[in-house]
Every structure is written in structure tokens, then in C-alpha cells.
Amino acid sequence: MSVFHSDVVHLSDLRYLAIQAYDGSPPASISNLVNLQTLIISSKKNIVLPKTIWNMVNLRHLYIRSGENLTEGPNFVQAAENDGSPNLLLSLQTLSQVSPRSCQDVPSRAPNLRKLGLCGSLISILDS
Template identity: 45%
Template sequence: LKRSISHIRSFVCFASKQKNMSFIYEAFKLLRVLDLLVIRISNFPNQILNLVLLRYLALRGKYLILESSISNLWNLETLIVKESIGNVIPVTVWKMVKLRHLCIEGENFVKEPPSIDGYPSVWKNLQTITNIRPSSSCTNILARTPNLRKLGFCGNLTHKGHLWLPDLDFLNHLETLKLLNRQNDGHSYNLQGVKFPLNLKRLTLSNTALEWKEMSTLGMLPNLESLKLEFQACVGPRWETSDGG
């Protein structure tokens, strides 16, 4: 039995309470998949860093902060963190060149990588990044992710009466975009200056308080197939569609 356990490649936990989980990291050294989403973890388990063959890691924790040494998991392709309320992404994630999907709840700020050895200038394998906080450096960061297909912004997305986003029109592979505005002061906003990528297929808006007339702007996106309007996505008395719309 011990020999067969040592060859386990995937571990999905269904326990509802956090107990002594150290046996996982000791017994299953060849794990490729580790899913602990049903357990709320208070601190990052450093023993996970010994599982260097991991391809998929999913954790849950309100105050969970990823250690900078997370980059030691150099084979990781999918990293998921649920329920986090603060910024949990260390700059060392740039070293994880095989990473394809970075899905972190909360408002997260991704720092630009330093110009030193070990930090690639382009994150060419990254396809998904969710819940990043818009900032003045976002354009430079996104320019380093040329193959991004799914993107989510979370934070204050408004500025002087407009919905504010970094330029996205250069992301030629971006197909899915979600915008979650955390600050709604009761005003309505427009899309003046926002540049969406032309290949966008799926768009989700939440608490963006757009004027209904902006739907005609979104209707001009040539490849848009799905428009999902969540809570307070648009405000106003009614949506007046145009002819043929």
C-alpha cells in the first residue's frame, strides 16, 4: 500500500476542516495535481514547495499570502487562490515560465519584473489572469503577456465620469474579459477612451454603472458573442436598442 501511495499523481481533498495535512506533502512527492479548495488555510504551507512536479495547485484562505519561493514550483501551469482579500501575488511569479492560468480572488497588483537574470521579459505561456487591480503600470505588464486569452480586472475602474482601463487593443488573442468595479458612487459612466481588443468574444460587466447608450458601443465589437450584465452593470430608465440590434 505504501508503495502504491507514493505513485499517486493527483490529490483532491474533500475534508471540510483543516487538520494536519503535512502527510500529503511527505507521502505524495510525485503529485502533479493538488486541490485543497475545500479547506480554508491561514498560512501558506511551505512543505508544498517540495512538490516540484506540481502542474496544478488550488488553495483557499482569506489571509493567505503566497511566499516569494512559490517560484520554486517551476513546473506549475495552473495556480488558483480563492477567498483572498489582499494582494497575494509576489513578483517572483514571473519566474514561473510554464504558468498558463493565474486565478486569484480579491484585488491583486502584479508588479513588473526586475531587469535581472532569472526574470524573463515576456510571459509567453500565460493565457489567464484574473482580478488584477488596474494601475498605471498595467499596460507595460500586459504587454509582456502577448498570448493572454482570459483577463479580469477588479478594483476602482472609474475616473472622471469614464470607465477606466489600460489599453487592451494590442492583446490580439484576448477572448474573455471581466470587469468588476469595487467603487460605485451613484454616478453613471461612459466608455470614452476605452480600447477593447477586436477579437473579444465574451464580456462580463459588474457594478460598472454604464449608461445604457454605451451598449451600442459594445455592439460594434465585431466578434462579441456573449455579453453578461451583472449587478449594476448599467444604470438608467431603459435600454433603447438601435435598428437591427
């Protein structure tokens, strides 16, 4: 595919999705896939993950196969739900090939994470 196809987000019963796209950045509506457990995105370009992906409480494995990838916003996940409680991803076990700049809150937001793959410079994180 040349881009992440928007019709995919209407398949709400999907548990596994592997997609290869030239521009593989998923739309914010990816969070409509409420039953998704494994998401694999391959792309020739860097991917920017929308904040809404961190609302996918059933997501267990997120594999990104491209260069240095980022999440939207300054933090790994949104600071809080509408009720003020922290947005925890208790099911997330694998997160691969993301920029260290996007992972500052990983231990507190994804306490059951078993595998973390970083891609990018650690120097800017260590200097701050």
C-alpha cells in the first residue's frame, strides 16, 4: 500500500494487523480497533504514532519496522483520561523501534512491558 488505508480502522474485531505502507503512519482513528492485540507496521519512512494509539488497552505487541519513530506529543502516553486517572497500558508487553525521546514514561505507563527496542540517540535524554 502507498499509505495506511483508512478503511482498516472499521474492522473492529481484528486482533492482529500487519501492514506495509510507503507512508505507514496510522491515522488517529487506529484506536477504533479496540480488540487489536498485535500491530506490526513496516514502512520505508519514519512513522509517527498518534496519541490515540495509547488508548488501545488490549494492545500487547507493537512492532514498528522502519527508522527512528516517534509518538505524537512530548510524552509516551497521554497524561490522563478524562476522569483524571492515569492512562495505563497494562497489556503492552512489546514495544519496538521507537525513539528514546518518546519513551520517557514507559516504566510508569506500561508496567508489564517485557521488551523495549529503541532506535535513535540516547545522548539528548542523558543530558536532560
